[in-house]
Amino acid sequence: MKLDKKNIILISGYIVLLIISYQVAIKKTIETYRQHKELDKDYNKHKTLPKKINSILQEKENLELQRNKLKISQNLSRNGLIEYLSRETEINDIKIISFNEPHTSIENNQTIFSFTFELKGSFLAMLKLLNKLENSGAYGTISHLQFETKRNFDQNKNELTVKTIVQQIR
Numbered sequence: 001m002k003l004d005k006k007n008i009i010l011i012s013g014y015i016v017l018l019i020i021s022y023q024v025a026i027k028k029t030i031e032t033y034r035q036h037k038e039l040d041k042d043y044n045k046h047k048t049l050p051k052k053i054n055s056i057l058q059e060k061e062n063l064e065l066q067r068n069k070l071k072i073s074q075n076l077s078r079n080g081l082i083e084y085l086s087r088e089t090e091i092n093d094i095k096i097i098s099f100n101e102p103h104t105s106i107e108n109n110q111t112i113f114s115f116t117f118e119l120k121g122s123f124l125a126m127l128k129l130l131n132k133l134e135n136s137g138a139y140g141t142i143s144h145l146q147f148e149t150k151r152n153f154d155q156n157k158n159e160l161t162v163k164t165i166v167q168q169i170r
Contacts (some may be wrong), residue, residue, distance in 0.1 A: 077168060078102055081115055081139045088129045095122035098162060113168045114143070120161045123147070130164065140168035 082099060089096055097118040105112050119126050134142045144165040149158045 047136050052133055066118065077113065077139065083164065084133070084136075085117065085119075085129075085140060088103070088132065089119070089121075092121065092125040092129050094125050094129060111170045113140070115140070115166045115168075116163070117166075118161055118163050120159055126160070126162050130162070133166070140166045143167045 067120060085096055085099070087095070097120050099115075099117040103116070104116040105114070119129070130142060130145065133139060144163075146163040148161050148163070150161060151157075152159050
């Protein structure tokens with residue numbers, strides 16, 4: 001064999017050896033390195049989870065405290081309004097037909113409680129009670145009044161009712 005043929009066989013053997021070693025060792029090493037990078041990224045993502053969980057739990061506790069404070073103050077104002085209406089309706093010979101659950105809404109970082117109730121009685125007595133309620137200012141402002149006459153067929157007479165919405169802004 002001549003030197004040229006030996007060199008060609010040597011070079012081609014070397015190339016075949018490189019291809020085989022790439023398939024066996026280098027390819028697996030590169031794949032393992034990629035997997036290591038992915039696992040490292042996942043580890044870094046999950047590493048901050050306990051801090052996030054603690055902050056979420058702390059925020060949940062703060063929101064629960066705020067909700068409980070809001071519920072207590074809402075119940076106090078609601079009970080105060082019911083007591084006031086009960087006292088005044090006995091004095092003015094008016095009946096409370098309904099007192100609905102307060103509606104809560106938030107606008108411009110202010111909480112608005114809307115209390116809806118319905119009264120039945122004479123016009124002057126209801127007007128007097130509603131005037132006292134609004135002038136006291138302790139229970140909020142009257143935002144809506146709807147007077148309505150209803151026919152009572154059992155007693156064969158008309159009855160006057162008023163639907164009222166009182167709003168408190170906190």
